[in-house]
Amino acid sequence: MSKASASMQATRPRLSDTHKRRLQMVVEIPPSPFHRTAALRPTPITIPISKPEYPPSTSTSSQSKLNDALSSTSNSLKRKLGVFVEIPSFPLHRTASTSSLHSADTGIITNSARRRLEVFVEIPPSPLHSKGGRARLKGSPLSSKAFNSNTSAIPEPPEKKRKLINASEKAGDSEMNTAEKFPNGSFFCHQCHGKRDNRKGLRCTTTAVKRCSTKYCNRCIKSRYGEDLEVLRRRAAPEHGKQHVTNEGYFWTCFKCAGKCNCYKCRKAQGLEPTGKLPNMFQSGTETDIAWKVPANGDSGAATVAAAIARSANEVMRIDPKPRMGRPKKVVREPKWTPVPTTLDLAQAEDRFLLREFVLRFAPLMKIGTTYLEDLDVFDSLSDACAKTIIINLLDFIAADAEPKEQKSIKGALNRISRPGTSSRALWANIASLRSALPGSVPIPEPAPAPAHAFPDSESEPQPHRTSSRIKSREPTPSSNLDTDVVVDPSVRKAVQLIPPILALYECALQGASAREEIENGVADGKEANRMYYAKTREENERWAAEKANLGHEEDKENKSGKKNTDAKGSGKEKDAHKDEAYRAAYKAHKDKLDALDHTNTLALQRAASRFASLGKDAQGRIYYAASVHRRAGKRSKIPSPEERAELSKWGWFLAVWGRGSVTAETSNKHEENREERWWGFADPAEIKQLVKWITATEGLDLKDADVAGTSAGTASASSSDDIGPAAGNIREPDLLGLGRRPSRGELKALIKSLGEYADLLAWRIAGGVEP
Structure with a gap:
């Protein structure tokens, strides 16, 4: 240190x-x-x-x-x-x-x-x-x-004390208020979703698998359906008591189970738009406002009231639709709506369509003359000779598949009907005598009432009837007086009254094996027709490709912008003009050949079709019908004059539309008759194409001109071939669009396409088109 x-x-x-x-x-x-x-x-x-x-x-x-x-x-x-x-x-x-x-x-x-x-x-x-x-x-x-x-020692800031809420006391108060407000218990209404007292509503009593839990309150029962709650409580038990519970003291099928519920959920499940707010007379729910809907005696008029409410809801939907978003609609000229001079309603006209399509479908087998086929185009009349021929051929169908005992009764009726001078009264008398002898469970209805006006039936001399090839041996029966064998109904004056009994014979004939075999053969014929159509179309396209190459059109297309060496001024233009004229003529011949093949295949598919249905339905509820063509293969039918087609008397030569007139016509005072549903006709193919464009514009659809004006070769045949299916035993397809459902966008496009195809086919028929 x-x-x-x-x-x-x-x-x-x-x-x-x-x-x-x-x-x-x-x-x-x-x-x-x-x-x-x-x-x-x-x-x-x-x-x-x-x-x-x-x-x-x-x-x-x-x-x-x-x-x-x-x-x-x-x-x-x-x-x-x-x-x-x-x-x-x-x-x-x-x-x-x-x-x-x-x-x-x-x-x-x-x-x-x-x-x-x-x-x-x-x-x-x-x-x-x-x-x-x-x-x-x-x-x-x-x-x-x-x-x-x-x-x-440092003091902390005091915390605020929160007031504790006694949840049990609060829940108890709510339950006490609910019990005081609804002493008889409560439920939620299916229509308005409101909480109501049990005494102010009804629960459905049907028990399909278990009891239905749907309930309606008194206000909705009155204001939405026009029925009274107390009247429903006093309703007696139905005939089938097993389908309802018996401990409620009343029997009631709710509107949901009956398919009449108009709440937004049920309408959405059916593909319908919500009704929205109904007019004030449907909503107030007071006795004064709904007195006109609820009759004094209770039950009577309930169906009429429900129909009126449903009709009013549809009118509200149709008159004031929800506006579509997007670009504005094109202004297209409205086609000319021409009323058809007839008093037939939709059901009666559909019966005429059904009878005509059946006879056309089985005409080659029954060998019915062309004259009688043309008589079926006029729906308001039916000659005695045509009715007699149809009835004889239908009885031949039925006898071919009947039992020996039934065949004997049918043969006797055939011999009596085949006599000369048989009137419509005698026809009905012989048909009525076969009610117990006909096979199957198809009842024969009574004739239709006599028409109010006189029909111009042609009472020509009956032609001798041929012997049916289906019944090889027919024993001649001794001549007997018709008045002593059968009872003649004096109320039957016209043959058109026999359409309901003839339709019953048609239903009975379809149950036999002969008709089903013919329908199955038609399916095979339709497939063969499609195969031949595609083969001929392919050959025509190959021929046109070779002809187009010979015309030098391919070289001109490749050298559109190239320079041409010409010796004199303008000689190249003259040569091009000559080429273009020759090409246009050849191209028109090619398109006419394809159209002929297309329309010929359409006719072949119609002759082999197993069912008939309407073309479709538009958004305003109008239904469109197009009758089949009754032209034999390889033959030309008689073309009516423009004046005859303008009269709209032959339903096979115009497009028939059932429903109200146009929207603009409904708002005009000059066309009051357009407000009611009736038949309208379009006999001009140009007006049908204008109708297609008008529907396309009003519905806001974006379709190409080719789809609107018509279809190219092959499209119509492909779509028509979809109608050829397995034998269904009935050539009439149920119209699902007639149930009040608004058509979808795809169904509207299918309707537009079918209308364009029919316009092209009608124009081809009027021009005298010949099958190649």
């Missing part, structure tokens, strides 16, 4: 144990709020306070004591005592300096200095974060361990 260090140790005073512990005091300094650290916990820093300098003492005893203390101190403590760390002062707070902590006289830390070290300083939050008072206290980075002070 050097002499300088020895002299320094000799001059230093000796520290006591208490002074040493004070020198090793640890003070935790909180972090600055202007510096963001990863952890918000304060970092303790050890600050050894340097040994104070005491004045030299001349006492030998004190100096010896100090030397002994230093000699006994460990090396680690010596190093700690020799370390000096400078702590920068905080700019916002003034701290006591180290020199002020010691007494100037003795150099010992005083009590006041000790209290300064234990001062609690509240650090304000960072100005970069703004929070509420309570959040500022909770989110402070300082903790109770940051200072060696009694933090329990």
Whole structure:
């Protein structure tokens, strides 16, 4: 040890144990709020306070004591005592300096200095974060361990006491209010979804698998369906009591089970638009407003009221539809709506269509003359000779598949009907005599009432009837007086009254094996017709490709913008004009050949079709019908004159439409008859194409001109071939569009396509087109 260090140790005073512990005091300094650290916990820093300098003492005893203390101190403590760390002062707070902590006289830390070290300083939050008072206290980075002070003495802000809600008491009050409001129990109405008392509504009593849970309130029963709640409660039990529960005291089938519910969910399930708000007379629900709907005696008139409400809802939907979004509709000229001079309604006209299609379908087998086939085009009349021929051929169909005992009765009726001079009364008398002898379960109805006006029936001399090839042996029966064998009904005056009994014979004939076999053969014939059509179309396209190459059209197309070497001015233009004229003529012949093949295939498919249906239905509810063509294969039929076609008397030569007139005609006072549903006709192919364009524009459909004006070769045949299917036993397809459902976008496009195809076919027939 050097002499300088020895002299320094000799001059230093000796520290006591208490002074040493004070020198090793640890003070935790909180972090600055202007510096963001990863952890918000304060970092303790050890600050050894340097040994104070005491004045030299001349006492030998004190100096010896100090030397002994230093000699006994460990090396680690010596190093700690020799370390000096400078702590920068905080700019916002003034701290006591180290020199002020010691007494100037003795150099010992005083009590006041000790209290300064234990001062609690509240650090304000960072100005970069703004929070509420309570959040500022909770989110402070300082903790109770940051200072060696009694933090329990710092008062915390009082918390607000929240009022506790007794949930059980509140639920009890709600249940008490519900019990007071609905003493008899409550339910939710299926129509309006409102909560109602059990005494003010009805639940359905039907039990198909289990009891129906649908309920209606009194207000909806009255305002939406026009029925009275008390009358329904007094309704007697139905005939089939097993389908209803018997412990309710009433029997009622709800509107949902009956298929009459007009709520938005049921209508949406059927593909219908919601009715929305009905007129005020349907909604108020008072006795005065609905008195006209609910009769005084209760049950009578309920069906009429329901029909009136449904009709009103459909009128609201039709008159005020939901506006379509998108580009505005094109303004297209409306076609001319011509009323058909007839008094037939939809059902009666459909019966005429059905009889005509059946006779045309089985005409080759029954060998009915062309004259009688043309008579079927006139729906308002039917000659006795035509009715006689149809009845004889139908009885031949039935007898071919009947039992021997039934064949005997049918043969007797055939012999009586085949006599010359048989009138419509005699025809009905012989048909009525076969009611018990006909096979199957098809009842023969009574004739239709006599028409109010006189029909121009042609009472020509009956032609002799041929012997049917289906009944190989027919025993001649002795001539008998008709008046003694059968009873003649004097109310039957015209043959057109026999259409309902003739349709019953048609249904009975379809049940036999002969008719079903013919329908199955028609399916095979339709497939063969399609195969021949595609083969001929392919041959024609190949021929046209070769002819087009010979005309040099391909070379001209490739060299559209190329320069031509011409010897004289304008000679190239003359040559091009000659080429274009020849090409246009050849192309027209090619298109006519394809159209002929297309229409010929359509006629072949009609002759082999197994069912008949309408073309479709538009959004306004109008139904479109197009009768089949009764032309024999390879033969031309008689074409009516334009005047005859304009009369709209022959239904096989015009497009028939059932429904109301146009929208513009309904708003005009000059066409009051257009407000009612009736038959309309379009005999001009150009007007039919204009009708297609008008429907396309009014419905907002985007179709190409080819789809609107007509179809190319092959399209019509492909679509018509879909009608050829397995034998269904009936050539009449049920009209699913007649159930009040709004047609979809695809169904509207199919209708437009069918109308365009029929327009092309009618134009081809009028032009005298010949099958190739």
